Amino acid sequence: MSSYQFDLSIITNGKFAQMLLDGLITTIQLSSVSCVLAFIIGLNIAVMRLTSFTPIRIFAQCYLEFFRNTPLIVQLFFWYFGSFQILPTFINDWLNNLNFEFAAAVIALTFYTSAFIAEDIRSGILAIPKEQMEASRSSGFSYIRSMHYIILPQAVRLTIPPLINQFLNLAKNSSMAMVIGVGELTYQARQIESQSFKSFEAFFAATFIYVCISFIISGIINIYDKKVLNPMGKGTH
Amino acid sequence: MESIFDFSVISNNFLQFMIGRYPNGPLGGLALTLILAFISVILSIIFGLILGLLCISRNSFIRIPVSFFVNLIRAMPLLMVIFWMFFLLPALTGGKFPENGTVVFALTIFTSCYISQIVKAGIASIPKGQTEASLSSGLTYWQTMRYVVLPQGLRNMIPSFVNQFVSLIKDTSLGYIVGVSELTQVAQQINNRTQNYAAEIFIFLAIIYFIICFAFTTLSRWLEKNLAWRKSI
Numbered sequence: 001m002s003s004y005q006f007d008l009s010i011i012t013n014g015k016f017a018q019m020l021l022d023g024l025i026t027t028i029q030l031s032s033v034s035c036v037l038a039f040i041i042g043l044n045i046a047v048m049r050l051t052s053f054t055p056i057r058i059f060a061q062c063y064l065e066f067f068r069n070t071p072l073i074v075q076l077f078f079w080y081f082g083s084f085q086i087l088p089t090f091i092n093d094w095l096n097n098l099n100f101e102f103a104a105a106v107i108a109l110t111f112y113t114s115a116f117i118a119e120d121i122r123s124g125i126l127a128i129p130k131e132q133m134e135a136s137r138s139s140g141f142s143y144i145r146s147m148h149y150i151i152l153p154q155a156v157r158l159t160i161p162p163l164i165n166q167f168l169n170l171a172k173n174s175s176m177a178m179v180i181g182v183g184e185l186t187y188q189a190r191q192i193e194s195q196s197f198k199s200f201e202a203f204f205a206a207t208f209i210y211v212c213i214s215f216i217i218s219g220i221i222n223i224y225d226k227k228v229l230n231p232m233g234k235g236t237h
Numbered sequence: 238m239e240s241i242f243d244f245s246v247i248s249n250n251f252l253q254f255m256i257g258r259y260p261n262g263p264l265g266g267l268a269l270t271l272i273l274a275f276i277s278v279i280l281s282i283i284f285g286l287i288l289g290l291l292c293i294s295r296n297s298f299i300r301i302p303v304s305f306f307v308n309l310i311r312a313m314p315l316l317m318v319i320f321w322m323f324f325l326l327p328a329l330t331g332g333k334f335p336e337n338g339t340v341v342f343a344l345t346i347f348t349s350c351y352i353s354q355i356v357k358a359g360i361a362s363i364p365k366g367q368t369e370a371s372l373s374s375g376l377t378y379w380q381t382m383r384y385v386v387l388p389q390g391l392r393n394m395i396p397s398f399v400n401q402f403v404s405l406i407k408d409t410s411l412g413y414i415v416g417v418s419e420l421t422q423v424a425q426q427i428n429n430r431t432q433n434y435a436a437e438i439f440i441f442l443a444i445i446y447f448i449i450c451f452a453f454t455t456l457s458r459w460l461e462k463n464l465a466w467r468k469s470i
Contacts, residue, residue, distance in 0.1 A: 082436030
């Protein structure tokens with residue numbers, strides 16, 4: 001260790017700083033797009049898991065178990081290498097015209113995260129008293145409408161802290177997209193390392209950025225918990 | 238579309254999926270994945286328990302740095318921890334460090350930080366009166382922990398432990414990044430060699446992981462139900 005010169009200046013300016021910035025932007029884009037899509041799918045899966053119609057419930061259950069119990073990296077490889085075999089040609093062409101690496105990473109991250117989000121939303125829905133659904137049904141709302149207007153708005157409000165936490169996990173998990181060549185933060189750190197042989201500086205910088213992201217997001221969760229969910233300082237959930 | 242799947246690529250390479258190139262080379266594949274996971278699990282429980290106890294220590298010179306370390310690791314992606322170990326361990330030991338060891342180190346550090354939080358929550362779930370009663374009966378702090386708090390707290394933690402191990406088994410797949418010949422690496426090698434069977438190979442890979450992880454997820458759910466049932470009696 002004594003012979004190693006730790007010199008942060010090489011990554012604070014010039015080409016490498018630009019690479020880190022590009023990586024950060026890609027990480028944020030990847031996480032945000034996947035987060036929105038995963039929320040939409042997760043919400044639907046959560047509702048499907050709670051319906052009384054058995055085939056839909058079993059489908060949702062299988063979906064959840066499958067995506068939760070396989071490693072993200074395997075899912076990334078599957079979509080990146082294998083999707084040409086299973087998707088129709090026109091979709092492949094369309095994805096190729098976009099940015100295929102990015103698209104495959106978004107698909108993998110979306111499916112993976114949606115399974116975790118669905119579980120969080122489900123426990124949020126279960127926390128809403130059953131009488132609300134009964135009251136809404138007996139006022140003439142259909143099941144779907146009761147969910148839409150009565151249950152989900154309350155459940156999502158309760159679920160926001162775990163959802164933000166899932167977003168944090170998503171941002172961290174997006175680092176795995178480097179294995180299929182998406183130029184996100186970890187990928188750029190690796191590039192800087194191989195171009196400059198400054199491994200410690202490169203990974204120190206990337207780690208620092210990830211830790212900042214994590215601490216900012218945890219801070220937001222704490223504030224939301226204190227100000228919105230527990231303004232009086234007593235537990236609501 | 239022509240016939241979509243041809244799973245003969247799996248049966249032709251089945252042995253390599255399971256044990257890598259074992260008799261002619263190092264052990265790999267599923268066997269190595271399970272070994273890495275098993276060693277990391279044992280080490281993570283030990284270190285997780287220690288870190289958890291240090292996080293609630295009454296001595297703030299211990300508690301604050303340990304909590305900071307735990308939060309720092311939890312704020313990082315596992316991939317970053319693996320890369321740190323990959324560069325740091327050879328620099329510290331002054332030479333080459335085996336890749337398998339790198340992955341075990343990284344997984345252990347990462348998982349024990351998460352386990353320490355489970356331990357912390359499990360201990361917090363034991364009513365404070367028990368600690369007070371035990372301390373006032375003349376037991377020391379460590380005796381109280383060892384004989385009164387931990388035996389009860391640990392039982393509540395078991396389902397969360399099992400969930401953490403499911404994550405750990407999934408995380409061994411990241412050994413691929415530093416060239417450990419575990420299951421994912423072997424699959425990628427077969428994929429590179431056979432070229433046209435990516436979907437089959439990765440579906441099969443997903444199924445193997447799924448079977449193992451789903452078994453543990455089911456176990457954890459069963460434990461949660463049964464342990465809760467016993468507590469209620």
